[in-house]
Structures are given as C-alpha cells and as structure tokens.
Amino acid sequence: MAPLFQFFREVIAGPRGIIKVNEVWLPLAAAMASVSYAPAFSWGAALSVVAAVACWSQACILANDWADRAADAAAGKKRWITTCPPIIAASVILGLLVAGAAISARAGNFIALGVYLGACLLGLAYSFPPLALKKRGAWGHFGYAGAGALAFAVLPSVRFGVSITLTGALAAAVLLDKWVNLDFHQIVDFEADTASRTPTLAVRTGLARSRARLRLEAGAAAIALAAVAVATCREVGSGRPFVVAAVVVAFVGAALYAARARRMRRDQQLMAELSPIYLAAGLAVLRVAPAAFFIAVARARTDMIPLAGTAVVLMGLEMIQLARYRYR
DSSP, rough: OOOHHHHIIIIIIIIIIIGGGGGGHHHHHHHHHHTOOOSSSHHHHHHHHHHHHHHHHHHHHHHHHHHHHHHHHHOOOOGGGGGSSSHHHHHHHHHHHHHHHHHHOOOOOOOHHHHHHHHHHHHHHHHHHHGGGGSSSHHHHHHHHHHHHHOOOIIIHHHHTTTTTHHHHHHHHHHHHHHHHHHHHHHHHHHHHHHHHHHOOOHOHHHHHHHHHHHHHHHHHHHHHHHHHHHHTTTTTGGHHHHHHHHHHHHHHHHHHHHHHHTTTTHHHHHSOOOOOHHHHHIIIIHHHHHHHHHHHHHHHHGGGHHHHHHHHHHHHHHHHHHHHHOO
8 A cells, every 4th residue: 555645644634633633623612611711712722732732642653653663563553653664653643742832832822832841741741652551451541541631631721721620530531431442442351461471450450350440441431421422512502402402402412322222233342442432422522513513503603614614524534434433
C-alpha cells in the first residue's frame, strides 16, 4: 500500500485519525455554557483548541505506533508511520507537537500552554523509555488517562476561564472514560501481551480482576459523563428541548442497538466487555450532546455556525466509523 494512501486512510478517514479529537467537544460545550456565551468564546478561539488537541492526539498515536512497531509487525498490524525512516518519523511526531504548542501559545494564555506541554510529556512518557509507562502496570493508566484529561478537558477549561469545580468534573469524566478505554484494549490484547511478556495492568492482575474493575469503571464513567451533560444542558436556554431530545433519542437508540448486538453476538469483543449503558452514554454524551448544543447555540448566535459545522462534520465522520467498527 502506498504510504500516502495509507496516511489518508489512517489519519483522515480512519478510526484512529482526526476523529480522535471528538472528545474535546463536550468540554468545549461545557466551557461555553459556563461562561454564559461570553464574546471571548469565539468560534476561532474554540477551533484553535480543537486544532491543538488534534495535533497532540495524532502525535501521541504516532509515537505509540513507532514505539510498538516491532510488536505490531509481528502481529500483522500495519501503520503508515512505521514505513518512514526514523528521522522522518521523529520529525513528523515532533512537528505535530510543536504545531500544537504554537497554536496554544498564540492565545497568550501560558497556563493553557503549560497544560498542553504537560499532556505532551505524559503522552510521550506513556510510550517511550526511560519511563515507558504502558509497561508499568497501573502507571500506564495514569499516564494515558491523565494525558487525555489534560488535553481534552483541562486545556479548553483553562483556555476559557472555566471554574475549578467544573474543570475538575470534566477532567474526572474524561479520565474515567480514557481509563475504561485502556482497560478494554488491555483485556482484548491479554493473550498477545501475556505471550510477549508485556507487563500491562491486565497481565499483572489477571483477566477476572480486570473485567470486574472494568465494569465498575464503565459505570462510574457513564455517571460522570451524564453529570457533565446535565450541567451543560441546563445552560442552553431556548434550545434546551432540542438538545435534551437529541441526547435521549441517541442514548435509547444506542443502548437498544448495543443490547441487540450483544444478543446476536456481533462485535463480540466490544459488546462482551462493555455494557450497553456505557456505550450508549459515550455516544449520546460525548458525541451527540455537544453537536446538538452547538447547533442550538448557532441558531441564536450565527457567528458560531463554523464551530457547529465543524463539530457536526467530525461527529458524522465518527458515526460512519462506528457503524463499520470492528476491533483491530
């Protein structure tokens, strides 16, 4: 496969590509709601946060791919970054991180820049020596989930002056969701990690304890996400019925689909390990709720149309990916 085509498939159109930024939309919606639609919250400022997080996200994904290139090759996984010479791969990863830092620095908010750099350090420490947190049991979870909480939740919050209480709630919701995500992948990869003697948390604690922990984490994550969504929806004003209806329809539809898929044994790994309630909450709260929120805001504030449009396009792209999802 040509490297350019593989790059497009992975970064633009793939499930590990640009849509990975979508978790930032709920914190952005909460930030906008908490500052009462202040003029300082412009569509340009919001999209600059999205761009910075997109740079960070892709850099961390590529860094992890490069760190795992030997294991992935043995498992038959192909990543475009591993087809590049080392100097090119390092330049791409560093270039993305620097681009995100430059975007963050342009706002003149040095606390936000510090948060971004902290997310970068944790993201790299997760994959690369000397720390290589992913191979250090629970430390890998703290590194992975902590980096995600900083980038997706804390960065937009400090950029727009969100209260410490709401920032903490957003960070907790994202951290729990990322923790669930990592535990799920470690459980699915348990046999391969055991064979390669990779000391993940699942390998160290065993499948039974990992699955019990995952159930508790998924429940806590669903509750935390729902609490943030409720707090955000309360501030929508005249558009609240539209947002609430969209979230309820999405949640019920996703829960029913997940329950049916589990009964019919579709996507067995995903449905066997994660409950329909958690999967539905993730879709309704992290994807549908923010898009509906920005659509409702754009109806009253036309300068938000570019932001709402970008959110809808990226969410739509992810919906297409979810409909075709198969764990790899």
